Amino acid sequence: MQHFLWGKVVLVLVAVVAVLQVVHLILLSRLEARHHHHDDQSDQLASAGNEGPISVAVFAEDHDLSEALWTIVGLRLCYSAIRHNVSFQLVSPLPAGGRPPLSVPQDPAHPCQLPTPSRSEQQRNYAGSRRFPNNLLRNVARRGAATEFxxxxxxxxxxxxxxxxxxxxxxxxxxxxxxxxxxxxxxxxxxxxxxxxxxxxxxxxxxxxxxxxxxxxxxxxxxxxxxxxxxxxxxxxxxxxxxxxxxxxxxxxxxxxxxxxxxxxxxxxxxxxxxxxxxxxxxxxxxxxxxxxxxxxxxxxxxxxxxxxxxxxxxxxxxxxxxxxxxxxxxxxxxxxxxxxxxxxxxxx
Structure with a gap:
């Protein structure tokens, strides 16, 4: 019984560490995007074409939260343009009965092998279990933008x-x-x-x-x-x-x-x-x-x-x-x- 409890404690600690790492990376992405923008705004805007500061608001329900977090981590690790130019804002509903534990990818050693959504997943559109807060997401993305326009x-x-x-x-x-x-x-x-x-x-x-x-x-x-x-x-x-x-x-x-x-x-x-x-x-x-x-x-x-x-x-x-x-x-x-x-x-x- 004691070994079982210790096992559960270890799993919880691993999950907490994983969540903190992901949150750290998301916050770091926002800071880097703002720093990259403010350090040399004129030079960046004059040379980057369409590659500039982007603020992305991501909506993830409970069952999609782990995949969304790890996908953001993978994008940041694998693409320097995303790491330097994109800030991510994650929006997720507050569950009534507590947040379910986050899962770790089966093969976290290869974060660049991002999953490709199936055709049915791409067409779900607003057909989720909750009413899709599109205007909330637009406002969250705008508040995460460091640009004047x-x-x-x-x-x-x-x-x-x-x-x-x-x-x-x-x-x-x-x-x-x-x-x-x-x-x-x-x-x-x-x-x-x-x-x-x-x-x-x-x-x-x-x-x-x-x-x-x-x-x-x-x-x-x-x-x-x-x-x-x-x-x-x-x-x-x-x-x-x-x-x-x-x-x-x-x-x-x-x-x-x-x-x-x-x-x-x-x-x-x-x-x-x-x-x-x-x-x-x-x-x-x-x-x-x-x-x-x-x-x-x-x-x-x-x-x-x-x-x-x-x-x-x-x-x-x-x-x-x-x-x-x-x-x-x-x-x-x-x-x-x-x-x-x-x-x-x-x-x-």
Whole structure:
């Protein structure tokens, strides 16, 4: 009996040490990313293209927590660019009955052999046991970012090559980092597209336009909610010939239910964390930007791409229920904005 108890104590101590090591690595990743950013921000931004500070919020339920922790450790150990540029923020629900013990990988000596998710796991989307806190994750990631400007995107979106460097050059040229521009209320819209999985993701606007002409690429969400993106005015954007760098092409007045992706100062209003699962989570935040007096300026060359076409069959079975629940919350949210911005004449409709 005594040997059994000592065995359990040893196992618990091993688990505690493993958890502390993982937590240490995650905290170290945040410190290194911030240090790497602040040490020589100008040189880094001027030379790194799209390889720069990234803040990643990871959501892991109880049964996924060990895998998430060890995957983060593996990524940091095996890829120097991730170790230097990426900070990880781990979000996990607080269990009612206590946290189950974390497991150690069967072969921790080879952390670079990361598991590849199965096709079914990739398509789970919001079909977990808990309501997915997407807006909470967006806020956590933003709070973990050390940069003045941020581009908030979902993990399955890829930016065009040199988008970060091109925007930095534009910001420097237009003195956006100076104190006199800190209160400027402009967000810079990055048009989003979706491309067939059978073709490579376009790197530049010329490649994107060619894929669009061939029928392999289309505006993001055009099949599911064309009004959610149509106000970006893709037709006008695609008529503009590719050029070097990025610059504002035209401004767009927000209209319900437009939910563009954009680059903005990290001081813009945060996302409302009451919105979970599917529906109205990004629209609500962009709606608040509109009421708060922000203007939307579409960039001429930069873009985002989702690899794979968005179709109705790619969502979880309770999508419509989630959307209806959040629709009611959105109505309440719009009413609350009137009290939050009493001097604004703008409304979300």
């Amino acid at each position: 941020v581009l908030v995107v979902d993990i399955d979106m890829l930016p065009s090559v040199n988008l970060r460097q091109d925007f930095y050059d534009f910001a420097v040229k237009n003195r956006l980092f100076t104190e006199s521009h800190r209160e400027d209320k402009t967000v810079y819209v990055v048009p989003a597209f979706e491309v067939r999985e059978t073709v490579p993701v376009p790197r530049h606007k010329a490649e994107l336009l060619q894929l669009a002409d061939q029928g392999h690429l289309r505006p993001f969400y055009i099949e599911l909610c064309w009004k959610c993106q149509v106000h970006t005015d893709y037709e006008a954007w695609q008529k503009e010939p590719p050029s070097s760098g990025v610059a504002p092409l035209f401004e767009v007045l927000w209209k319900d239910p437009w939910e563009p992706f954009y680059i903005a100062r990290n001081s813009v209003p945060f996302y409302d964390e009451r919105f979970k699962q599917y529906g109205f989570n990004r629209i609500s935040q962009v709606c608040e930007l509109h009421v708060a007096g922000y203007k939307f300026s579409v960039l001429n060359n930069g873009f985002l791409v989702h690899h794979g076409l968005k179709t109705a069959t790619s969502f979880h079975v309770n999508k419509d229920m989630d959307q209806e629940r959040n629709r009611m919350l959105f109505r309440q949210f719009k009413t609350e904005l009137r009290d939050k911005y009493p001097e604004s004449s703008r409304r979300c409709y």
